[in-house]
Amino acid sequence: MDGLSFGWRTALLLVMFIQLLLLALSLTRALQNRIANRTMAVLLLVLAGILIPWMIGFAGFYDKWMWLTFAPFQISLAVAPLFYLYAHAIVTGQWSDKGYWHLAPAALQFFIYTASFLLPFTLKMQWADLAAPAFTWITSIGIMVGLAYYCYASLRLLQHYRAALAAARSDGHRYAALWLGNAIFALALLLLIWTSFLVWDLLSPLGYSGLMWLYVAIGAFALYLGIEAWRHATLAFPPIDSLKAVADTLPPPRDWIELGKLWAEKVKAEDWAADPDLSLATLARKLGTNSGHLSRAINEGLGVNFATFVNDLRARSVAAMMMQGRQDDLLDLALEAGFSSKASFNRAFAATFGTTPSQWRKRQVSNHE
Template sequence: MVEGLTFGWRTAILVVAVAQIVAIAIGLLRTAQNRVANRLLAVLLFVLAGIVTPWMIGFAGFYDRWRWLTFVPVSITLAVAPLLYGYVHALVTGAEPPRMRWHLAPATAQLLFLAASFCLPLETKDAWSDRISPGYDRIVGAGTILGLLAYGLADRRMLRAYRTALAGQRSDDHRFAGRWLGRAIAATLVLLPVWAGYTVWDGVAPLGYTGLMGLYVAIAAFALYLAVEGWRHAALPFPTLDTLSVADPPPEPTRDWRAQGEAWAATVRAAGWQSDDALTIAGLARLLGTNTGYLSRALNEGLGMNFSTFVNRLRCESVAAALRDGAKGDLLDLALEAGFSSKASFNRAFRDAFGVAPSAYRRQHGAKAE
């Protein structure tokens, strides 16, 4: 034990979180798949760990023991929002956002300010801290909150476009970044009011070191969630937006797209092609002897649904038919045979198609309950 330091429960909580965050960030730097996205996520995790670090060491008494640590340039809060935006952009497009350095310009200015202040002589640094800290905290706090809000909304718009493109191209769209990124963005928007609330509260009635513990636990929990889920999805190959575009076919005003869509649906149903759990619109178009533009138009204009909904509806129909015939197998087994790759996606699609859960449908149609 170093004289003058106290390693209490607050430090212990933050040390455990930071150690795991940093370890996962190092691992992300070594992944080959989604390389750009994973590197941006790793940098974000290092930044979040850095934000927590002054409180982690402060609770232990480091600043009392070594006063020169004031302004140590590790808490770069203005980098959080643009780095998360960069990660989302890189996952759905395969590249970092254009002019990423400009997105990070405020964070760079913050880093340079802290580094310059850190290099001041101790006595000058103490006087500078007393003079500048209140204004600095307000400016940086407001910038961080506005950044989380603005970039969070931009992330949501990008995710919406990606989900739409995925659903128009793949029947296994639930496997990819949509759900994970949706949860990550939701977590950001949950953190936003917490961070804003503590910032306003501390500005009106200073909370002191211990009073801000809740905020830094929330930041550590957010970072740990991003780290664990980001690691789980690090090696999954995500289709990028440029691979999900469908060329529009030449206009055919006399063609009955509804009849064409129904005819193709009957062909797919009879052949059982929907049971391929990785079926894509390009693959189905080849099987039908058409192109993706015509198939997409028949589904969207003729049947009023995207490709994913179309295929999953046929899969649900095959499961429903099996249940009506008295199939006694486990519902998950029936779903997997029909082409679904997870119970969650099957349950959602079945409820959308028939208005009830699969187990309720089985009971209503006379099959033996599970």
């Protein structure tokens, strides 16, 4: 087309844009975690929209069709609150109270862009020269504040969720530690990159081409979120309220230390910790008690949370198998003992014995020589 130039910058952003649209579409079709997945789908569409002005700008669209100025593609103030609402939906199964109010600044940004876009062309160009630079910087500050605040809020939410998982389940790492923690780290990294580019541009203007790499970073962040959210789309995250309901029942006073020791010996003798899906409720049924009693006996009587209690038993089971002369691969022994991953096995073994499983095995071999 006359006046247009489709170079490598446009091609790179276009590839990212198409992939984000496909990921957003796939997330809307997932039946599990529907609120969270659809929130992520909207977030991916918002991030894809942020790429549009630069994708078509490098191709010359704004030079050829200047009426595209202020087209409301780039609703950047929605990124941080949508991320938080996704995290909240993963942890609780729903949006936060008054969730739509979190999006009020983004709605105002969309309204201003749309109203400016609909102005008569001559007035629009005058308005662009007069107000666009100031509006850009006000928006940029809003982006930085929003990313910082919602990154902190999401981290606090994850910490509460991890604590609830540790109190009620032995396999909490499946749900929280990696995916949501890494996503929050990626959001913090995006904050650092975005802030760095804005400060750089303020001190030494980068120009349209110089800011290209900021939008490549935004696209990479969006693709990471989309791919990982799609990989975890069907994982059944236990709602935090259900975890607290299991662990926070208040039973009558008892000798929790004695009960903790008694039940710990029973669990060890029956090898119930070998069940990789063992939960507080399941173990309470096996012991003929309720979840509240068992939670108090473990937390107050033994001084640890449920996950630490179970994984300590599993680590000691692996150690016992090695002392018996078992030469199986360490991962096979870990899976037999009830661990569901090598990472969780290594962490639990080091917490119990103060060393790695391989070093512990070598030490046992040398002691018998």
